[in-house]
Amino acid sequence: MIDPTLIIVVIGVAAFAISGVIAGARQDANILTVLVLGVVTAIGGGTVRDIILNIPVFWVKDFTIVWIAILSSLLAFLFSSFFRERIWKILRYADAIGVAFFTVAAINKTLALGHTGEVAVIMGFITACTGGILRDLLTGRPPLVIASDELFVTPALLGAILYVLLLDIAPQYTTQWSVISICFIIGFRIIAIETGLQFPKWLQMRPGKQAKK
Amino acid sequence: MIDPTLIIVVIGVAAFAISGVIAGARQDANILTVLVLGVVTAIGGGTVRDIILNIPVFWVKDFTIVWIAILSSLLAFLFSSFFRERIWKILRYADAIGVAFFTVAAINKTLALGHTGEVAVIMGFITACTGGILRDLLTGRPPLVIASDELFVTPALLGAILYVLLLDIAPQYTTQWSVISICFIIGFRIIAIETGLQFPKWLQMRPGKQAKK
Amino acid sequence: MIDPTLIIVVIGVAAFAISGVIAGARQDANILTVLVLGVVTAIGGGTVRDIILNIPVFWVKDFTIVWIAILSSLLAFLFSSFFRERIWKILRYADAIGVAFFTVAAINKTLALGHTGEVAVIMGFITACTGGILRDLLTGRPPLVIASDELFVTPALLGAILYVLLLDIAPQYTTQWSVISICFIIGFRIIAIETGLQFPKWLQMRPGKQAKK
Numbered sequence: 001m002i003d004p005t006l007i008i009v010v011i012g013v014a015a016f017a018i019s020g021v022i023a024g025a026r027q028d029a030n031i032l033t034v035l036v037l038g039v040v041t042a043i044g045g046g047t048v049r050d051i052i053l054n055i056p057v058f059w060v061k062d063f064t065i066v067w068i069a070i071l072s073s074l075l076a077f078l079f080s081s082f083f084r085e086r087i088w089k090i091l092r093y094a095d096a097i098g099v100a101f102f103t104v105a106a107i108n109k110t111l112a113l114g115h116t117g118e119v120a121v122i123m124g125f126i127t128a129c130t131g132g133i134l135r136d137l138l139t140g141r142p143p144l145v146i147a148s149d150e151l152f153v154t155p156a157l158l159g160a161i162l163y164v165l166l167l168d169i170a171p172q173y174t175t176q177w178s179v180i181s182i183c184f185i186i187g188f189r190i191i192a193i194e195t196g197l198q199f200p201k202w203l204q205m206r207p208g209k210q211a212k213k
Numbered sequence: 214m215i216d217p218t219l220i221i222v223v224i225g226v227a228a229f230a231i232s233g234v235i236a237g238a239r240q241d242a243n244i245l246t247v248l249v250l251g252v253v254t255a256i257g258g259g260t261v262r263d264i265i266l267n268i269p270v271f272w273v274k275d276f277t278i279v280w281i282a283i284l285s286s287l288l289a290f291l292f293s294s295f296f297r298e299r300i301w302k303i304l305r306y307a308d309a310i311g312v313a314f315f316t317v318a319a320i321n322k323t324l325a326l327g328h329t330g331e332v333a334v335i336m337g338f339i340t341a342c343t344g345g346i347l348r349d350l351l352t353g354r355p356p357l358v359i360a361s362d363e364l365f366v367t368p369a370l371l372g373a374i375l376y377v378l379l380l381d382i383a384p385q386y387t388t389q390w391s392v393i394s395i396c397f398i399i400g401f402r403i404i405a406i407e408t409g410l411q412f413p414k415w416l417q418m419r420p421g422k423q424a425k426k
Numbered sequence: 427m428i429d430p431t432l433i434i435v436v437i438g439v440a441a442f443a444i445s446g447v448i449a450g451a452r453q454d455a456n457i458l459t460v461l462v463l464g465v466v467t468a469i470g471g472g473t474v475r476d477i478i479l480n481i482p483v484f485w486v487k488d489f490t491i492v493w494i495a496i497l498s499s500l501l502a503f504l505f506s507s508f509f510r511e512r513i514w515k516i517l518r519y520a521d522a523i524g525v526a527f528f529t530v531a532a533i534n535k536t537l538a539l540g541h542t543g544e545v546a547v548i549m550g551f552i553t554a555c556t557g558g559i560l561r562d563l564l565t566g567r568p569p570l571v572i573a574s575d576e577l578f579v580t581p582a583l584l585g586a587i588l589y590v591l592l593l594d595i596a597p598q599y600t601t602q603w604s605v606i607s608i609c610f611i612i613g614f615r616i617i618a619i620e621t622g623l624q625f626p627k628w629l630q631m632r633p634g635k636q637a638k639k
Contacts, residue, residue: 021631024572030625032579033572036551047478052260052270057478063544080631118276125249133351138559140568142353146237146246153245199243205234205293265473265483331489338462346564355566359450359459366458412456418447418506 004175005108008182009046010068012101016131017042017072019094021080022087023139031077037135038073039066041098045131049106049123053113092193095144096155099128100185103160104178107167117164124160129153151192151199159185217388218321221395222259225314226278229344230255230285232307234293235300236352244290250348251286252279254311258344262319262336266326305406308345308357309368313398315341316373317391320380330377337373364405364412372398430601431534434608435472438527439491442557443468443498445520447506448513449565457503463561464499465492467524471557475532475549479539518619521570522581525554526611529586530604533593543590550586577618577625585611 020041024034043059043066050057059066080087106127110120129145136143145152163181167174191197198204233254237247256272256279263270272279293300319340323333342358349356358365376394380387404410411417446467450460469485469492476483485492506513532553536546555571562569571578589607593600617623624630 025631029572029631030577030580031629032583032625034631036579036583037572051264051477052273054267054269054273056480059548060478060480060541060545063542066544066548077631115273116276118279119273122272122279137350137563138569138572140573143351146242146250146351147353151243153249154243157245157249199245203244205238205242205247205290264477265486267482267486328486329489331492332486335485335492350563356564359455359463359564360566364456366462367456370458370462412458416457418451418455418460418503 004178005105008101008105008108008178009065012098012105013042013065013069014072015094015101016045016098016135017069018076019091019098019132020135021073021076022091022094023135023141025080025087031074034077035070035073037138038076039069040138041131041135042069042072043131044134045102045127045129046106048130049109049127052126053110053115053123055113089193092144093190095132096186096189096193098131099156099189100159100182102128102131103156103185104163104181107160107163108174108178111164111167117168121157121160121164124163125157128156128160151197152189154199155185155188155192159188217391218318221314221318221321221391222278223281225311225318226255226282227285228307228314229258229311229348230282231289232304232311232345233348234286234289235304235307236348236354238293238300244287247290248283248286250351251289252282253351254344254348255282255285256344257347258315258340258342259319261343262322262340265339266323266328266336268326302406305357306403309399309402309406311344312341312369312402313372313395315344316369316398317376317394320373320376321387321391324377324380330381334370334373334377337376338370341369341373364410365402367412368398368401368405372401430604431531434527434531434534434604435491436494438524438531439468439495440498441520441527442471442524442561443495444502445517445524445558446561447499447502448517448520449561449567451506451513457500460503461496461499463564464502465495466564467557467561468495468498469557470560471528471553471555472532474556475535475553478552479536479541479549481539515619518570519616521558522612522615522619524557525582525615526585526608528554528557529582529611530589530607533586533589534600534604537590537593543594547583547586547590550589551583554582554586577623578615580625581611581614581618585614 017038020038021034023041024037029037046065047057047059103124107120107124110123111117115123133143133145136145141147159181162184163177166177166180170177230251233251234247236254237250242250259278260270260272316337320333320337323336324330328336346356346358349358354360372394375397376390379390379393383390443464446464447460449467450463455463472491473483473485529550533546533550536549537543541549559569559571562571567573585607588610589603592603592606596603
């Protein structure tokens with residue numbers, strides 16, 4: 001039987017690779033540049049996760065996942081011209097899917113190493129966001145994770161907490177809780193994108209006059 | 214008795230968490246976004262330090278410090294509206310305090326692992342600056358460490374060298390040297406902020422005509 | 427006899443240190459700021475390489491290479507004013523040289539650890555590009571690796587693949603293949619800079635109307 005975490009990782013990698021390729025569109029990048037962006041976005045989060053957890057980086061041991069990232073990037077490159085008008089919306093959707101699947105995969109891996117639920121929440125969040133942060137930094141944009149007008153951090157963070165809590169209550173339903181948490185993160189994020197959902201005013205920063213710097 | 218390094222780390226974490234929250238003000242961030250900024254700023258430097266030193270990352274073993282970062286961030290969020298006008302000055306002050314305390318803490322940790330004084334100076338500097346660099350990159354600003362008009366690098370670097378030299382001359386006075394070095398870094402940096410202190414012209418870069426890129 | 431990889435690393439470190447110092451010119455940086463930029467650019471790539479490969483970071487064990495980076499940075503600072511007009515071209519040339527030498531050095535190190543050719547190609551590419559990426563992020567520029575109009579990724583990536591293939595065919599000619607691959611990367615990149623070489627249209631991204639964000 002196929003390891004469910006593997007399926008989750010593959011979907012997450014493909015989604016992030018696509019988002020990386022789309023991000024390259026802004027620079028009128030060529031095929032190799034977008035390949036690099038796709039692969040970095042796809043494997044960046046997991047790389048940082050393994051480094052922080054002090055375990056061998058996953059793709060150094062098994063290169064398969066990098067081939068999946070390369071293939072997804074090439075397909076995204078080929079089909080990108082079909083989506084001209086909606087390309088920036090697709091970036092955000094692909095990002096949401098990648099975030100959701102990586103959060104769950106990273107929490108599974110962290111808990112399997114015997115770390116606490118708090119550490120698992122943080123690792124899920126870091127893994128999910130780092131690929132997209134690297135993508136945005138490489139393409140010279142303020143990271144979507146912070147700069148985005150819509151809620152971005154909230155679905156990922158609440159989804160990570162939800163998944164760890166559900167696993168704590170009933171550890172035997174890993175697959176069900178995975179599906180629920182992934183749907184929660186994607187659904188919450190897409191609703192936020194579509195409706196421009198915002199926190200109430202009193203939970204937002206009210207800075208004074210913007211300093212010049 | 215409480216470990217003096219622990220006190221130093223806690224103050225550094227709190228100061229950086231506050232600076233991270235303030236940095237979020239630019240994006241009209243919500244409470245969870247600033248929480249992420251605060252925590253990343255607070256634990257980013259120490260995380261990179263432990264990764265480079267090839268030892269387990271401190272917060273994976275003991276989550277307490279992350280709770281301190283979360284709590285400091287929430288408090289900074291609540292009180293941020295009281296400081297509207299002076300908020301950007303507070304960012305620089307909090308940053309100076311964080312830099313000073315983290316420099317000393319990282320040097321202590323690096324020397325305790327048996328590394329040389331040179332490595333300790335570099336690790337002190339990296340640990341002190343990385344949190345703030347991550348904060349600035351996440352909020353889409355050129356890192357304060359390089360872009361700042363005032364002297365930034367100088368106090369941290371000279372303070373790190375001073376502390377390692379003092380420890381080399383008289384290792385038994387760790388606490389005294391810590392206090393002196395922390396005061397040196399904070400004092401030097403604040404004087405630089407307040408007076409616009411600059412290097413003499415011949416120690417500054419004189420670039421030719423700025424290229425378009 | 428001197429280890430050829432050591433010579434390669436030293437030249438790469440010096441070239442990247444110079445490019446880091448030049449990048450500092452944009453901020454009217456002082457001598458210590460450019461020193462930091464030079465050293466980070468020079469040792470950043472190798473640091474990330476060793477972290478991903480899960481081996482002790484090279485400069486923590488042997489500080490010599492950092493002294494070379496510091497010395498190169500100081501020399502670059504002293505002589506920078508002689509190159510006013512051509513300073514941005516020199517940045518790109520120094521970067522090309524650093525990329526070429528670091529690609530080969532990192533592939534040698536990765537293969538010596540028993541990893542596969544695919545991993546070696548990726549590690550060569552990451553090591554070669556990370557120093558420059560850190561330099562560009564610290565100075566608030568979109569990384570040259572992606573934003574550059576000329577071909578940047580292509581020479582480094584193809585050079586890495588070429589070197590691994592040559593080593594696979596005839597492992598006994600390490601030195602010859604090193605020289606050929608380094609010349610290939612530098613030559614290809616400089617031709618791309620001088621002629622404005624581009625990929626054919628159908629291998630470039632054709633994004634739709636640029637979104638506002």
